[in-house]
Amino acid sequence: RHQNEQTGTSSVAKAWTGALDDLIDNVIAKTLEEHTSMDSPGLASYPDFFAAVLIMLLAGILAFGVRESSILNTIFTVVNVAVLLFIIISGFIKGDINNWNISRKLVNVSQPIQNLTTVLNETIEFGYGGFFPFGFEGMLAGAATCFYAFVGFDCIATTGEEVRNPQKSIPLGIVTSLLICFLAYFGVSAALTLMMPYYQLDTESPLPVAFEYVGWEPAKYVVAVGSLCALSTSLLGVMFPMPRVMFAMARDGLLFKPLCYMSSRQSPVLATLTAGAVAAFMVLLLDLKALVDMSSIGTIFAYSLVAVCILVLRYKEETHFVHRREPFSIKGLLRPPDRPTTRTSKNVNILTVVMLVLVLVLSVLLSEAVDSLCRKEVWSVLVISVLLLMLVSTVIIIWRQPQSSTQASFMVPGVPAVPVLSIFINTYLMVQLGAETWISYCVWMAVGLIIYFSYGIHHSVQKQRLQRTHTQLEIVHVNTVTVSSAA
Numbered sequence: 322r323h324q325n326e327q328t329g330t331s332s333v334a335k336a337w338t339g340a341l342d343d344l345i346d347n348v349i350a351k352t353l354e355e356h357t358s359m360d361s362p363g364l365a366s367y368p369d370f371f372a373a374v375l376i377m378l379l380a381g382i383l384a385f386g387v388r389e390s391s392i393l394n395t396i397f398t399v400v401n402v403a404v405l406l407f408i409i410i411s412g413f414i415k416g417d418i419n420n421w422n423i424s425r426k427l428v429n430v431s432q433p434i435q436n437l438t439t440v441l442n443e444t445i446e447f448g449y450g451g452f453f454p455f456g457f458e459g460m461l462a463g464a465a466t467c468f469y470a471f472v473g474f475d476c477i478a479t480t481g482e483e484v485r486n487p488q489k490s491i492p493l494g495i496v497t498s499l500l501i502c503f504l505a506y507f508g509v510s511a512a513l514t515l516m517m518p519y520y521q522l523d524t525e526s527p528l529p530v531a532f533e534y535v536g537w538e539p540a541k542y543v544v545a546v547g548s549l550c551a552l553s554t555s556l557l558g559v560m561f562p563m564p565r566v567m568f569a570m571a572r573d574g575l576l577f578k579p580l581c582y583m584s585s586r587q588s589p590v591l592a593t594l595t596a597g598a599v600a601a602f603m604v605l606l607l608d609l610k611a612l613v614d615m616s617s618i619g620t621i622f623a624y625s626l627v628a629v630c631i632l633v634l635r636y637k638e639e640t641h642f643v644h645r646r647e648p649f650s651i652k653g654l655l656r657p658p659d660r661p662t663t664r665t666s667k668n669v670n671i672l673t674v675v676m677l678v679l680v681l682v683l684s685v686l687l688s689e690a691v692d693s694l695c696r697k698e699v700w701s702v703l704v705i706s707v708l709l710l711m712l713v714s715t716v717i718i719i720w721r722q723p724q725s726s727t728q729a730s731f732m733v734p735g736v737p738a739v740p741v742l743s744i745f746i747n748t749y750l751m752v753q754l755g756a757e758t759w760i761s762y763c764v765w766m767a768v769g770l771i772i773y774f775s776y777g778i779h780h781s782v783q784k785q786r787l788q789r790t791h792t793q794l795e796i797v798h799v800n801t802v803t804v805s806s807a808a
Contacts, residue, residue, distance in 0.1 A: 332612035343526035380597025404547025412512020574779035
């Protein structure tokens with residue numbers, strides 16, 4: 322979760338400087354590329370010092386106090402909503418429905434030859450025209466990248482203790498926030514692609530360029546200012562919980578203790594500045610696409626873990642103090658007892674691992690062998706069918722296991738089908754992301770694991786609590802033995 326906020330902060334700051342740079346004729350990009358270019362593979366073309374300074378400036382505002390940052394965020398939000406409505410309405414007024422049905426021939430001749438990658442006279446880089454220029458597979462690849470657009474609704478769940486009726490208010494708030502996000506992104510995307518052909522969109526600052534394309538040049542500046550306000554709101558929003566997570570982890574002993582320091586304004590100053598420094602370092606090295614992809618893969622991975630946890634917890638044993646050795650048997654797997662036990666809980670854990678492996682292999686094959694499936698080649702159909710059969714069988718066996726009778730205010734319906742479907746969709750979206758994204762994410766995860774195993778696991782408050790409990794139990798045991806011997 323913390324990794325997603327770090328990369329999210331960096332990506333939004335990168336987009337902020339891109340929107341500003343477009344207003345001043347790309348002066349920042351041209352200057353930095355000329356004097357500080359980086360040619361290393363996997364890195365940005367130049368270090369974005371402006372974005373790094375922006376992150377540290379906002380980190381300073383957040384460290385100064387919550388009240389000041391919330392006032393600034395409210396102002397940005399009001400401007401953001403007004404400009405958002407202007408973009409959607411103007412886009413539909415000036416849009417051309419023919420931009421949603423561009424022919425392949427027009428795509429081919431509308432771009433310079435040196436920018437095209439053609440195979441058998443078919444355009445690859447700009448698609449094949451039509452409403453789905455990159456096909457169903459391209460749409461899913463775009464969904465994986467755009468997944469970050471729907472991040473943040475989990476913050477609603479953290480307010481459970483402050484809501485009068487959380488059983489009703491929290492699910493309603495989550496659904497409402499997702500619907501608003503969908504309508505906003507759908508409206509802007511539709512207006513943008515109606516105003517301007519998709520293959521001519523500017524990757525750094527698409528909205529101002531689109532309004533310039535349709536002849537509304539004055540609107541370009543209104544939209545650019547609105548984009549800056551929107552990105553500022555998003556940046557403040559994604560930066561706000563970041564130091565709180567670091568503070569909580571430091572308080573629990575998982576991170577370094579100085580990060581627990583609170584100022585007189587009750588703000589985690591060191592955690593805020595440290596989180597800002599890490600995000601600033603990332604924005605110096607990586608380009609916008611890499612940062613967005615890392616945010617997306619981190620978010621999807623985190624939500625997949627939630628689905629896995631639902632499976633594990635729903636089938637967890639209820640007797641925590643009685644530990645009986647239960648050998649594994651096929652009969653016990655197919656005809657389990659009525660109540661969850663240690664054995665059935667272990668069976669579900671093993672089956673969950675098997676299910677994850679099957680889902681991963683199936684997602685990779687579906688992604689790589691989509692052409693073979695379309696041609697109905699025997700090997701691809703056979704392999705996919707066998708994997709699907711194994712996956713369905715695994716899910717049915719999990720469904721057969723007894724569930725815990727523990728009741729909560731809200732429980733996911735349709736277990737295990739709904740969590741497994743969530744894991745499958747999330748895994749398929751992650752597979753759509755490039756190899757560089759996976760490498761970057763693995764490196765970032767490796768850094769986190771090194772910190773955890775070298776420091777966090779040894780200074781954990783929970784570990785110290787368990788050690789004290791174990792010591793007390795040993796003392797009680799020794800005293801009991803001593804009394805028995807004396808008697």
